Amino acid sequence: MKITFYEGTEMGEAIASINALSNRSQVFLPPGAPPPFIIRFDASSQPVGQLVFRSNTKTNNQLQDIANFNARPFLIKIPGLTTAPPFGGSPRTIEINIDPYKLRSHNLSPEQVVEAISRNNITSPSGNIYIGDKNYLTPTNNTVKNIEELGDVPIFKGTVDNVYIRDVATVKDGADIATGYALIDGKRSVYINIAKAGNASTLDVVNTLKKQLPDIQRNMPDDVKISYEFDQSVYISNALKSLVVEGVLGALLTGLMVLLFLNDRRAALIVIMTIPISIISAVLFLKLFGQTINIMSLSGLALAIGILVDESTVTIENIHQHFAMGKTKAQAIWDACKEIAFPKLLIMLCILAVFAPAFMMTGIPGSLFMPLAMAIGFSMIISFLLSQTFVPVMANWMMKHNVVNCENPAHKEDRFTKFREKFSNFLSGLMKFRKPIVGISLIAVILAGAGLYLITGKDVLPTSNSKQFQVRLKAADGTRIEVTEKKVKNFLELLKAKVGKDNVAISSVFIGQHPSTFAVSPIYLYNAGPHEALMQVALKEFNGNSDELKDELRQYYKEKMPDLQLSFEPIELTEKILSQGANNPVEIRVSGMMKKMNMMTANKLLAKLKELDYMRDQQIPQSMNYPAMQINIDRTRAAQLGLDAQDIAKSLVAATASTRYTNKNFWVGGMMGIAYDVQVQTPQNILNSKEELENLPLTKNQDRPVLSDVATVLPTKEMGESYNLGTMGYTTVTANLHKKDLEQASKDVKAAIASLGELPKGINIEVAGLAPVLDETLGSLASGLLIAVVVIYLMLSATFQSFRVSWVILSTVPFVIVGALVALNLTGSTLNLQSYMGMIMSVGVSIANAVLLISNAETIRKSSNDALGAAIEAAKLRIRPIVMTTLAMVAGMLPMAIGFGEGGDQVSPLGRAVIGGLIFSTFSVLIVLPLVFGWVQKKASIVSNSLHPEDEESIHFVNLKK
Structure with missing residues (x-):
């Protein structure tokens, strides 16, 4: 439940x-x-690996005991780690295996054996006896010391000639009835699922466990070896490595860009130095605010690498401009930093405002977005502080400047100066046609944006090409666990033949169900019965597309093993968290009070889903026709023979299952004094036919009646699983996707549901799986972006004392969105959480560049009263820092967009969205924005609207000195 x-x-x-x-x-x-x-179970409390136990001499059940009592005590000491009991074995049990033939020969029933064990192997307290000066304890041997003594237990009381347990049963130190096996590399084994607590760091938990492995190994028998497999922390480790690689490449490319524009190696070095300082400081603040290193926080840091250079590059470029004015080094640095301090502060606040909605998001989108937003926010704040403190100090120490060599007041004649003049002339020509250009551009970009948004695929997270996959195998309902095991081993052999025998690093399979003793285990791994198996496979080398590999395997096994049903499931930690327990991205629940009607409707819906060519593994996962032997008791006949339903049920339990729960009994043994269950059961290899079941004795001290005398046994079909939502039952239809985005699949699923027409009364259909998560995520992000734009608009209005100027700056936003969507479509990426973050970040950078240009243009306009000339002059003065920062950020994002390193495909859409948005942003800021400013501000007043009483430029200023 x-x-x-x-x-x-x-x-x-x-x-x-x-x-x-x-x-x-x-x-x-x-x-x-x-x-x-x-147990409290958080969506993020997912297994992060398996601690595997191997032995060439120990049985599965012995390994189960070793793992439970020798290894788990070490695991509970690791902070943030939670475990279920070991998977793969059955708990050690003292078996009393009754022989039905011997029972009949002695006129005994199974219940009499159970009663004898219960009377003669008990746990009871003892008292004290006082003899002389001593106080003696009075322990008794109520509980047998040696297992063999259970065979000497008499069945009858008050008789000399007795029958003993050994006469009708065998006593064995064994295990509970096997309901599931674990196979590691095709051999029976045992493993412990390692899970982390919801607020724990996967990296910390796994690294601490790996340090403990030598200590755990020392407590193992000599022939038992342990290893940690299917390590989910590798995704974070790979992302961390990618961050380092991308950081180094981004820093080098950024340095080269600064060197190209400014021809100053020392300036380039200063810009590069700010990147590691900002990243390390941001990690420190993440730690202080209770965040961990995870995929989302690493994505934020990776994204921050590109934006970090913006602040330092603008400062360095402005210092160079003031050097060119003939000022002394100290004066140039002071004036440069002072001049851009407020615009840069405004820029930082605008970028932070873009990510402010993260604090208002709830649910999964909020949980995923928060670490990323905090990583970027801390990086930006630190970068701004460094650009105003570290950069000017290092510039004063490292940069060379000779006032004599400066041509004052003109700038040096170089290629960029000539380009700047040509750009100014080009912009002057466009300014004559500013209204039609701006109007056509805005209409075209809005229409293009709407069209691109509709055709861009949408997912929660980008797909990744992992070397690991998880697949659920399903044989016919009711298949015996031994038969399923043979099929699984055949599956593994065929897999090795398909992908290469030496290319399978490890395979882990759990077949059947967990022992009923371990109530927690199904939370982490659930199978419907002995006919199901869940397999995880890790490949050594794989550089292809994982979706294509899965599709090849589907076709391959359809030919080789047509009686086996396959369904691939998420294996990566992030996907499992997002799915919230769903095994497939498409999940539809058909609910109602009549389960047969639910099933009929679900089958109709399943047929509709099978018509969609991009859907795979369409199925109804519940076991709806499980084979059964229906025992119908004739209560009248039973009463005539001195029996009732309770008597019959007790004998049936001992024969078909065990007395593990109906009659608890324990044996305490071993040096550790561990209590093990004693259970009476009939060996499964004896009760192997309908006739054997019908001949089961039911009455004490008589060979008749047997079960067939009081009941009929009929083969039938039963519902193997029953899913309920509250008191209402439901049936699930599931499917996987092949090279199709989740949004389109969600639309087609809704269309399939609508095509069913009016549903029968009392039937309800609910879309579950990842579709609701997608809707919630995209809805939160869209509303978050809208809130961010409103916050930025109000902030700009307060700064410039003008609503019109704020609209001018925000006119670049549509171009950024279109650029990001164009980049995503050209690279085959979808609009997901990562790419949405890239789009939001590029919006922030675009507004930052617009602020840099418009703040200068407003200053010039107010001094010259010429909006057109001010727009052209501001664009001319700011083209170098804008182009520099854009190219530097594109260079910093390029390694991420390409997807260098392992796990790069998970964050590459983020980099692609940023690059596409920045390219279009640069065009809009340098070309369209001056035209919009010239149009909107042409007739604007040059008198300030400030309410500051001492602002002499304000219309509200009153000079009292006159």
Whole structure:
């Protein structure tokens, strides 16, 4: 049972309430049923690896005991680590295996064996006896010391000639009835699923565990070897490596860009030096605010590398401009920093405002967006502070400047100066046609943006080409676990033949179900029955497309093993968190009070989904036709023979299952004094036919009646699984996607549901899986971007004391969005959380460049009263810093956009969106923005609207000195 609470619920109170309700429900459970186990499970509390136990001499069940008692005590000491019991073995158990033939020969029933064990192997307290000066304890051997002694337990009381357990059963130190196996590389083994707590760092948990492995290994028997497999922290480690690689490449490319424009190696070095300082400082602040190093925070830091150079580059370029004016070094540095201090502060605030909506987001989008926003925010703040402190100090120490060599007041004649003049003339020519150019440009870009948005695919996160995959294998309902195991081994052999025998690094399979003793285990890994297996495979080398590989495997096994059904599932940690328990991106729930009607509707919907050529693994995962032997008791006949339903049920439990829960009994053994269950059962290889079941004895001390005397046994089909939402049952239809975005799939699913027509009364259909997450994510991001634009608009209006100037600056935003969408479509990327972040960041950078130009243009306009000339002059003066920062940021984002390093495909859409947005942003800021400014501000007043009482340029200023 899974209970989901609304956000903001006090979980301590919730767990206490559930505990009280579960205790109350205990009276409604069958006798012997253990109390419910309540555990808090967060969506991010997912397995991050497997601790595997291998041995050439130990059985699975022995490894289970070793893993449980020798290894788990070490794991509970690791902060942030949670584990379920070991997977793959059955708990050690003392088996009393009854022989039905011997029972009949002694006129005994299974229930009599159970009663004998219960009476003669008990745990009871003892007292004291006082003899002389001593106080003696009085321990008894109520509990047998040696397992063999259980065979000497008499079945009858008050008779000399007795029958003993050894006469009708064998006693064995074994294990509970096997319900599931684990295979590691095709061999039976045991592993512990390593999971992290919701607020813990995956990297910290895994690294701490790896340090503990030598200590755990020392506590293992000599022939038991342990290893840590399917390490999910490698994705974060790879992202960390990619961040370092991208940071180094970005810094070098940025330095080369500064060197190209300014021809100053020392200036380029200063800009490069600010990058590691900002990143390290941002990581420190993330730690202080309780964040961890994860995929999203690393994406934020990777994105910040490109924007970090903006602040330092603008400062360095402005210092060079003041050098060219013939000022002394100190004066030039002082004037340059003073001149751009406020515009840069405004720029920083605008970029921070873009990410401010992260603090208002809720649910999964908020959880994912917050680390990224905080990483960028801290990096930007530190970068701004460095550009106003570290950069000027280092410029004074490192940069060379000779006033004598400066041509004052004119700038040096170089190629860029000539280009600047040509650009100024070009802009002057366009200014004559500013209105039609601006009008046509804005209409065209808005229409293009709307069209591109509609055709761009949308996903929650970008797809990644991993070397690992997870697949669920399903044989026919009711297939015995041994048969399923053979099919799985055949599957593995065929897989090696397909991908290369030496190319499979490791495979891990869990077949069947967990032992009922381990109530927590299905939270982490769930199979419907002995006919299902969940397989994880890691390849050594794989450089292709994972979707294509999966599709090849589907076709391959359809030919080789047509009786086996495949369904691929997410294996990466981020995908598992986003899916919130769903095994497939497409999941549809058909609910209603009549389960047969639910099934009929689900089958109709399944047929519709199979018509979509890009969908794969379409199925109804529940076992709806599980084979069964229906036992119908004739209560009248049973009563005539001195039996009732309870007597028959007790004998059936001992014969078809065990007395593990209906009659608890323990044996305490070993040096550690661990209590193990003693259970009475019939060996599965004996009760292997309908006739054997019908001949089961039911009455004490008589060979008749047997089961067939009081009941009929009929083969039938039963519902193997029952899913309920509250009290209402539901059936699930699931599917995977092949090279299709989630939004389009969601639209087609809704169309398929609509095509069913009017649903039968009482039937409801709900779309689950990743579709609601996508809608919530894109909705939050879109509203967040709108809020950010409004905040920036108000901030600009307050700064420039003009609403019109604010609209001028924001006119670049449509161009940025179109540029980002163009880049995504050209590279085959979708609009997802990563690319949306890139788009938002490029909007912030575009506004920053616009502020840099418009603040200068406003200053010139107010002094000259010429808006057209001010726009051209401001563009002429600011073209170098704008082009420099744009090219530097593009250079910094290029390694990310290409997807260098492992895991690069997960963040490449972010870099592509930034680059596309910046290219269009540069065009709009340098070409369209001056035209918009000239048009809007041509007749604007040069008198300030400031309310500052001492501002002499304000219309509200009153000179009291006259």
